[in-house]
Amino acid sequence: MKLLMMLVIxxxxxxxxxxxxxxxxxxxxxxxxxxxxxxxxxxxxxxxxVTTSGKTRTFKYESWSKNxxxxxxxxxxxxxxxxxxxxxMLNNADDIWAYxxxxxxxxxxxxxxxxxxxxxxxxxxxxxxxxxxxxxxxxTKRLKDExxxxxxxxxxxxxxxKDSGSHxxxxxxxxxxxxxxxxVLDYYDEDDPNLCLKRLVQYxxxxxxxxxxxxKMIMYNKRDNTQTSMNFIEVKYxxxxxxxxxxxxxxxx
Numbered sequence: 001m002k003l004l005m006m007l008v009i010x011x012x013x014x015x016x017x018x019x020x021x022x023x024x025x026x027x028x029x030x031x032x033x034x035x036x037x038x039x040x041x042x043x044x045x046x047x048x049x050v051t052t053s054g055k056t057r058t059f060k061y062e063s064w065s066k067n068x069x070x071x072x073x074x075x076x077x078x079x080x081x082x083x084x085x086x087x088x089m090l091n092n093a094d095d096i097w098a099y100x101x102x103x104x105x106x107x108x109x110x111x112x113x114x115x116x117x118x119x120x121x122x123x124x125x126x127x128x129x130x131x132x133x134x135x136x137x138x139x140t141k142r143l144k145d146e147x148x149x150x151x152x153x154x155x156x157x158x159x160x161x162k163d164s165g166s167h168x169x170x171x172x173x174x175x176x177x178x179x180x181x182x183x184v185l186d187y188y189d190e191d192d193p194n195l196c197l198k199r200l201v202q203y204x205x206x207x208x209x210x211x212x213x214x215x216k217m218i219m220y221n222k223r224d225n226t227q228t229s230m231n232f233i234e235v236k237y238x239x240x241x242x243x244x245x246x247x248x249x250x251x252x253x
Contacts, residue, residue, distance in 0.1 A: 025140035028154050031180040032173070033132050037068035038211065040241045044077075044234040049121050050227045059119055064241055069131030071246040082119070086251045089129035092136070094165060096125055099251035106248045115167035115190075122198060122219040122228040126167055127187075137164035138171065148174040148184050149201065159193075169193040181205060181212045197223050209237045 041064070048058045060078040065071060072089040076082040084101040096109040109116075114126045126133075138158035146155045153174040160169050170193045174184040183202050189195035198221050202214030218229045244250050 023142075023154070025142035025156050028142065028156055028175055028180065029134050029138075029140050029158070029173075032175055032182050033135050035180050035211065036182070037132055038237045039066070039068060040237070040239055041065045042234075042236045042239055042241075043232055045230050045232045047119070047121060047123075048229045048231075049119075050229075052225050057120070064245060065129075066241050066243070066246060067131075069129070072129040072131075073246055073250070074128070087118070087125075088246060088248070088251050089125060090246065092131035092133055093125050093129035096129075097248055097251060104252065106251055114165070122221040122224075122226055123230075124167070127200075127219070130166075133166060134158060134171075134173075137161055137166040143172075145177075146174060149203075151176045151178075151183055153177060153183065168197075176205075176212075179212045181214070183214075197221070208235050211237050 043063045044061075045063070046058055046060050048056055050056050058079075059076060059082065061074055061076045063075075064073045070090070070092055072087075072093070074087040074089075076085045084099075086099040088097040088099075089095070093114050094111075096113050097106050098109060099106050109125075115124050117123070118125055118128060130137075138160055141157040141159065143155040143157050146153055148155075151174075153176055156173045156175060158171040158173060160166050167190045168187050169190055170188045172186040172188075173182050175182050181202070183205070185200045186196050187198040187200070189197055198219055200217060200219050202217045204215040205212050206215055207213070213232070213235055215232045215235075216229060218227055220227045245253075
């Protein structure tokens with residue numbers, strides 16, 4: 001009887017010890033990656049760019065992703081001058097094609113286009129279609145926990161790997177503890193890991209299909225003193241999507 005009680009105490013001690021273990025940076029980022037990169041997703045949204053002079057430009061578009069963010073398609077709905085233009089990003093935005101309906105031509109963008117601004121916004125193609133880059137392109141270091149946007153957060157330092165294709169030297173991320181939602185991300189200069197270029201903040205976080213989703217996000221450009229907001233009109237996760245959508249031919253449809 002005493003032996004049985006001793007075994008029970010030992011088992012409970014082991015489980016309590018494991019439960020109380022602190023998560024590593026890698027474990028946190030894996031959770032973030034699983035959350036952000038669902039098998040498929042669809043969104044309809046508006047993008048509003050605020051220029052240095054205070055003027056605004058607004059676009060409306062639809063987007064689809066597949067293979068956990070590895071494939072991305074964006075098709076513009078408004079304004080009329082860009083209507084039906086489309087962008088296809090494959091291999092986590094390493095390969096990018098653009099379709100222009102006026103000429104009915106598809107053009108493959110140069111490899112450095114990944115860091116270019118999408119429609120002159122503060123979001124680069126890398127920001128929009130990088131898939132699981134947090135894992136493949138960066139090593140992780142957990143920093144001291146902080147409160148951010150009124151949430152208790154893990155703070156993670158993502159440091160670019162030597163062979164990475166990312167155009168950011170590092171990214172500092174604040175992750176909400178209760179749901180692993182990345183609520184704030186700071187992006188640092190390609191050559192200067194101490195120069196913060198942009199900050200992304202997610203607002204109005206709602207549960208969509210069981211997945212926490214920022215219905216509004218704003219990218220603040222610290223260097224250019226501009227900002228771009230994205231607002232979801234509609235969002236769905238893990239819906240059926242055909243592979244032929246994510247092809248050069250599919251761009252023209």
